[in-house]
Amino acid sequence: MPIVRLIRHGQSASNAGETTIYPDTIPLTPLGHAQAALVASCFLRPPRRVVFSAFDRAVQTAQPLCDRFPEVPVAVWPVQEFTYLAPRRYTGTTRRDRAAAVSDYWQRLDPRFRDAEGAESFVDFWDRVEGFLERLHTLAGSTVVFSHGQFLRGVMLRVLAGPLGAQEAMVRFRAIRTAVAYPNAAMTVLAMSPGQALLGQVRTSHLPPQMLST
Template sequence: MPTVILVRHGRSTANADGVLAGWSPGVALDDTGRAQATALAARLAVLPIAAVVSSPLQRCEETVRPLLDTRPEIPRHTDERVGECHYGDWTGRKLSELADEPLWATVQRHPSAAVFPGEKGESLRAMQARAVDAIRDWNDRIEAAHGADAMYLVCSHGDIIKSLAADALGMHLDLFQRIGTDPCSVTVIRYTAHRPYLLRLGDTGDLTGLVPPPRPKEEAHRPDDAVVGGSTGVS
């Protein structure tokens, strides 16, 4: 099954202002975020990316633009299922104010019980479920189109990526706040028939080590087995 490169969008104007953007329209990358997106395209240049899937929100579209400008052959898709959590009435409010809300403690300590207020508020459980369903769906699509060893990129949001990493690690959602993903960081999950492998988490450095090595004619273990004793890395 394919390997998915999960990219959190670059720093946005809302990030810089300490605002919970959610699905607010018109939230763009700031100057730092645009520089991060440009650097990301260079970091990803070595990787054979078969497709790009993006949240429909502006900050994600702007994050993948430098990559697609330099590699126009890569097909781009949009999927609302990897869009930001629907924070309901919390949307657009200052994080410093939200920290005083009773729900804040639930979000921090028992997120599986957290449901954001208002008609459009979503639970964190529902957010994780739709994101996991989206990735599993795209794994099947990418494998059918490009083969089992294909690699593709999904540009999404912090809580989405943290919840996907928790799922890959077999962690309960109540532990996902222990995971960190900085703007324009890369989290990489290789899926197999029996389990996923977390290859990178919140990586902001060199990605050369993710280049798929040539597959030997005879492998000492099945493709979805872990290497006993640890991987040999890349030479």
């Protein structure tokens, strides 16, 4: 049975309230790097493979584990964060600056709406979630995936709720994105078997309380 560990990236500059440029170039903070090191220390034996998104904060979170087991194959998959605000419109902004636009997007509740160039629609995002789970079913052994809070919540929703149309998925996802905590460097175990997937709890026990962040 394939076992997948889903890990959110460590604290990023955006999580810390800092000004950022583009979604894919947001780096980890010093705390984020420390969280990544603790994640790597949890692994006593190498996984079969390490997967991460192309976004800098996911790559940087995966690096300590890759350094610990340099013989393990690595791969970049489309498990990047759901970017529904057009990046060029929000260059040089903070998370607080973007709050009103985020609220407007989720009030619209249109799964086919695309903000502008560089932004995804919810349909695009949901297709990536579906494709990710389909791909996992083809693997053997253990896989570690370094991804992002909203993408991982999308995976959780799809596993728990089963197949959903885009409109219903967006309605449910709007609730789960705020109702379910997925802190930085938290991890969840996903066990894949024919015809089903079993999801464990979101764990942060490897992080001391003073290193928890969202």
